[in-house]
Amino acid sequence: MRNSIKVERAILSLTQDDLAKKIGVSRQTINSIEANRYVPSTVLSLRLSEVFGKPVNDFFKLTEED
Amino acid sequence: MNPKKAIDCERSTIQKILIFRLPRYFRTLGIVLFAISFLCMFLKSSFPEHASVLKEGANRLMLVAMLFMSMAKDKEEDELTILLRGQSYAAAFILGVVYALVMPYIEYGVSNLVNTEAETFKELGDFQILLFMLMIQLMYYSVLKKIR
Helix, strand or coil, X not given: CEECHHHHHHHCCCCXXXXXXXXXXXXHHHHHHHCCCCCCCHHXXXXXXXXXXXXXXXXXXXXXXX | CCHHHHHHHHHHHHHHHHHCCECXXXXXXXXXXXXXXXXXHHHHHHCHHHHHHHHHHHHHHHHHHHHHHHHECCCCXXXXXXXXXXXXXXXXXXXXXXXXXXHHHHHHHHHHHHCCCCCCCCCCCHHHHHHHHHHHHHXXXXXXXXXX
16 A cells, blocks of 8 residues: 655645644654555544545555555 | 343443553553562562562562553554554563463573583463563564654
8 A cells, every 4th residue: 555645745734743633643653654654544544535635545545565 | 131232242341441541640650660669679688588578579569560551551642552552462472472481491401501400490480471571562562663
């Protein structure tokens, strides 16, 4: 799984900390998701979708390995 | 109670146990208790007449202290920390079992190599195994959090 959360965050001019506060997680969790070290739960993905105003599919993409 | 209700009740009880965490101040309390238990270990030699009581007390206090540290909430709890904590408990459990199985043989072998008189084979005590498991859990969790 790869994601474009960093790009979406940049579009909204949000720091990792801002986004973390908006969706109720730690900054390190955002960092781990952006670095593709952690795949978030459906609930967290939907919270991200709400913040970005886009469907989850737009910023999470399956890779060949998935 | 119908079977479906019983299963739901059981599920919610298990969920409550799984997500149970002590308040954050228990971490500090655990560190203080750990320091006290460590101090008791040193006091043992100063009070030889109470050495066994001090040792037993310090051992139990150390386990309680580490359990408090292990179960205390983090400053920032989220789904990633829950996952990492779960991984650290799994690692501690597996390594604890391996330690309990292998360590008596290592101790037996080393003591026979070092001492000229033949040593008897001794099983590990519960304190030693629990201390090892709690140490692994706390260390593993802190490392996982650092590299997340």
